[in-house]
Structures are given as structure tokens and as C-alpha cells.
Amino acid sequence: MEDRACTIPHRAYCSPPMNAPDALPDLPFPHRHLLGMQELSRSDIQRILDLSEQFIELNRQDNKKLRDLQGRTQINLFFENSTRTRTSFELAGKRLGADTINMSVEASSTKKGETLIDTAMTLNAMHPDVLVVRHPDSGAVALLSQKVDCAVVNGGDGQHEHPTQALLDALTIRRRLNRLEGLTVAIAGDVMHSRVARSNIYLLNTMGARVRVIAPPTLLPSGIERLGVEAFTDMRRGLRDVDVVMMLRLQRERMQGSFLPSVREYYHFYGLDHEKLSHAKPDALIMHPGPMNRGVEIDTEVADDIHRSVIREQVEMGVAVRMAVLRLLVAGRGNGNGGDA
């Protein structure tokens, strides 16, 4: 296959349609890594989303290959199982022309940290340009980023953050509803253990949306209101007049024991079905980061409602957003190993 030259004019990336026309082209992205949404400003987020728009079109064409990251090496380092996110990052890197390699590291419970730092050092010696890292421990990706010279993208760390998920969610909403500011978004389900929820809360607040969280009290983390959300334990009240419903995946191990008495009870009070959804705005979007537990947190019919469910679209946006992130962090930058560092 022949790589195609950049068919999108270089300048087009940086003169996004929704921005002021005199936006400066190719300002360096002001962050070395993407570790969380908590550290991104409104303009950072805007810039990623605007650039992502360009890639959506590209991804729908037959020839999807660019040369922006030609010669660059991307390593997807996954200490936790994942197919969707890893595949999405892999495709994103490949479509930008990078050489991508996947590494799955079995994180043994006792030696996690040792494996982490050692692996980071080893990989760093191979001069990658970007590491995409997923790890079961909160803060592990930030720790790793301190030990390597290249850019690091957080692909999900423990219960801390999953920034590219929040970005793809924001892109999906923006394309459907044309804005983020002023929307009311409800995030429902296992908020306590969810990195997706945290990243979305930060992003949506930064972009001027109103955020609600809905969960049984045992799955609402302490001090969540201080993150700038309104917390509800009654789903119908929480869904009243919202523009977007984001469902969270309920981990299987939370379904028994002291967090929740049973799946049946959870579905009854917190599963998204047509009746509960009727409290939201009539055209409210339904989102889910996947993979779904049908009949646990979401009713199958609701999930497959082609008019309202944007769950498959989220997957498509995921590739575009990750391309934007990789391009902003990697293109035009040394990897820190070279003489120009």
C-alpha cells in the first residue's frame, strides 16, 4: 500500500471551522503528556476536538493513511486487559503513519510497581516517541511518565482518569448537539470506581456543561460534590430534563457483596430503560463507554435505539480523537532522546 501524502492541507488542522479564523497555526501543544482532563484548559480541549473533526472525514475514506507520524514509534503498553481502547489507539497511530507495537504486561499483584518502572526504563531505551499506557493503579501512568523521555498518553489508570474516553464523548456530543456549553449531562452508575466518570466530570465542567451524577449511595465517592457535580440517588430525578445520559459499566465484582445486594435490584432502580429515560429531554442522547452489560445497567432496546443511542458513534469518534491526541503530542517534537532535546 502506498502512503498518501497529506491530503488535508497542513494548515487545516489548526484553522478549525468553529474557531476564530485567525487562530495561529501550529502552536506547540502546551503539554508533554496527556495524563488527565484535570490539567487541560478549555482551549486545549477545543483544539483536540477541532483537530479530531478533520480525522473523522479521513477515517471514512478508502485510503486512511497519513504521514504525520511517519518514522515515529508508538508503543501501547497495557497492564490491564483491553481490546477496544488498545485497538483504537493502534488504528489511530497506524493511520497517522506511526509504527505501532502492542505490549501486554501481566500485572502480578505483588510486583506491579517493579514491573512498571522496570518496563518503563526498558522501553525508554528503545527510543519510542509515544507510550500509550493503561494500568490498574491510579497514578501509575503519571509515575511512569516521570521515568521516560517520550510523550505518554493515559489509556486509563485505576480509578483516576481515562482522558481520551472523555474527549471522544465530548466530540460525540458536540457533533450531535453542536455544543457542550450549557448542556446538562447525567453520568449514571458506578461513579465511585469509574475513571471515565472522573475524566468526563472534569472535561464537561471545563467546557461549561452542567454535570449530574446518579448512583446508589454506596457507589457515590466521598466529596464528589466538590468536583462540581450535583449528586442524585434517585435516577428519575437525576434524569429530569437532561440533554445527555452517560451510562457507566458496572463491574461484575461490585454486583454482589456490600456495594449492591443484587443485579435485579440494581437494574430496577438504576438500569436505564424507556420509562426512566422518559424523564430526560425527549431527544436526549444515550451514551455508554462499553462494553455494555445489557440488562444490568442498560436495557437492550434503549441501547439499540438508533435515534438516540450514540454508542457506536462513540467508538468511531474514539479513533479520531486518539489521532488528534497523538498528532498534537508527537508530530514535530523530538522524543527527548535525540540531540535536539
Add this chain to the structure above:
Amino acid sequence: MVAMPDQRFAYLNARLLDPASGRDEIGHILIEDGLIAAVGPDIFPNRVPDRTEVIDLDGLCLAPGLVDMHARIGEPGAEHKETFESAAAAARAGGVTTLCTLPNTEPVIDNVALVEYVHRRANEGSDVHIRPFAAATQGLNGKQLTEFGLLQAAGAVALTDGDRAIADATVMRRALSYSTAFDVLIVQHVEEPSLAHNGAMNEGELATRLGLKGIPTAAETIMLERDIRLVEVTGARYHAAHLTTAKALDVMRRAKADGLPVSCGTAPHYFALNENEVNGYRTFAKVSPPLRSEDDRRAVVEAIRDGTIDVISSGHAPEDPEAKRQPFEQAAFGAAGLETMLALGLQLHMSEDVPLLSVLACMTCNPARLLGLDCGVLMAGHPADLVIFDPGAPWVVDSKKFRSKSKNSPFDERPMQGHAVRTVVEGRTVFVRRVER
């Protein structure tokens, strides 16, 4: 140096600080054969007696050597973290003359042979007093009691399960009850483990932001409330190792008002730091119990001021870099504290306006009294365990220069004021700070 027939030292013109008697005045101290022979402003009305080594302190502070009631040593089992030698070196530099060691070693110090071992090793390796605490339950299993009486006879000065709580209420009741036969102190790690539940930091907004499991303040309050009810039924002497929360301190305040034989301690990080230190996943600020909110930190300061807190211990918990250079939840708990304890105590006096004698009482006579030791006071007839310190000397913590083998200080690179310039154990100078330029 030729030993003199009877060794006599005099420190002149010191600011004598003796919290036990309330003394705070310029004066002198005479030491003979390792004991304090006389202390006060008028002990040399004519002149210093002959054959006395005289040192003029020119206004430097002189206080009883610090009695640290809570230090973890790696020996036996984790000598790479700390040995008796390295701990003693750190203690000397920190002005600590009596060091109580925790039993959570490998193997656990839960039998007479091991207590004797600690005594032997400590005495050959160090010139500060090392007083072991022994385990309250066998192997720290929280089930079967150890031989309290025999352990005490072998030299254990208190019984504790170290950084583990004695969780089972019946076991705790029996431990307290049994301890009354020997009038030995039971020291508890005040944290309900089923509520702390593998938490890594204080529960609340920051833990939620960082995605870390939190330990609620109720874990401390509940355990303390329960223990106090058990003290009521047993009459035992009970000491809460480290209290960190406003609520638990209120519980302690009430229990003391009720006349119960209870006491409590804290460590410098609980009055000098709050949970925000953890931000950025700083594992050096991961301690057990966890750093709490600013309101709780203030409550600790107030409890020292009003005497609710009896003891400030270093909480010394050495860890090697491998145990700390981990994702936060995987990293070990603990902070090195011996070499910063005095300066942080002085900071409490200077920044928070707690009377200097109140601060020093928590680090000298109070722990000595609780443990039945005859040190910690500046009075004739007591051992000449002393610290001479310059309360104004500015310095910056540089953990690389610690005498301790472990460098895990949450205070690294912080400016401090005041440090020990000379440490004396039984009349012998064991540490002199060289003036660094």
C-alpha cells in the same frame, strides 16, 4: 583521653528547659557519673568544683534528651531499611536519647528470646537507650496474647501490635485486663481495619479526585471509642499511638475528663502536614494513619496545646526506595522521622505558638512517665540524658544526609529552624554537630 576518677561535667549558662518542673531559666547543670548532680542558676555560688570538664553554652537550650515512643527499626528482618546502629545514629543527631522500638519485625518480637536479642544488639550497637515494645499478640495475629509478664521482665516497656490494630474486641478486652496484673502499658494503633479496608489515604475530595481508596476518619473514632469502653471495664493503662482527627481527640478529651487511665500520642507529620501532601501521588506522604484534612491538623495542634495529646513521637518508619517508588496504592506506608522530630516540635512552638515546655513535655517527661522510665527530666539523681539545641539555627532538610538508612522523609528540602548541637547520654557526649558552612 584519660578517664578521670569520677567523671564530672558542667554545662554553664544554658537555657534550662525542664517541662516536668516547669523550669525555663538560664542556669547550669552538673553531671557526675552519668547522673545529674545539680541543676539550677545558683548551683555554683563560688566556682565550679575542681576536676570538672566545663562547657559554656552561652544561652543555648538544654533539655532532657528526647524520648521517642514510636520508632520502627528494620532489625531483625529488614536490615536494609534500618539497623540499630543506623537508627541510633539518626536518633543522636535528632537529640533522641531513648528510642522505643516496635515489634513488627521479621520475626515478630513476641517472645522473651527476641526481647533479649534486641537488648543485646541494641547495647552493642548503640549509645542511645533502646527500649523495645513487645508484641501484644503472638505473631501480631490479633488472637493469642503473648507472655506479658515475662516480656516485661525481659525488658519490654510496653505491649503493642505495632502498626496493626488489635481488632478483635474480646482479644483487646483480655489484653487490657491481663495487662493490669503487671501494670504494663498497652499501645494501640487506632484504626478499625474493616473500615480502613485497604485504603491508602484520607477519605474525601482529594482521594476521590486521585481515584484512591480512602480511609474514613470514623475508622479512628470507632476504634478509640471502643477501646475506651474496654478501658472502663478493665481499668487498664491504654495509650493511643497516633491520633490524627478532631473527632478522636474529642473522644480522648472526654475520656481523660472522666478520669480514665488513657493517654495518646501523635507524630510531627500530623501537626505539620495535611492530606494535600499526597497530591501528585507523593508516596513519601503515605503514612499510617493517613495525613488528614487541614481542620484535623489544626485540631492536633490544639490538642497538644491543651494537653490532650501527651506524646509526640517520631513515628519513624524507614522504607527503602523500592517500597516507595510504586504506584500509590502499592507503595509502603511510613515516613522517616527521627532527624526532623525536634525541629518540627520547635516549629510548633514558633509557628503555632504552643508553649515550648508543652512541646518538650510531649517528647520527654510524658513518654518517660507513661513507660516508667527515670529519664526525661532535668533533676538531680536522674540520668544525664540531655539534648542541647540551638532553637534558631536555620537548616534545610536534605534526606541524602540522613544518618538513617532510609531517606523517605516527607519534609525533604524543607527549611527548618532549630536543631540539636549536642546529645548527651548518661553524661557522655554521643553527638556534636559540626558547624556546616
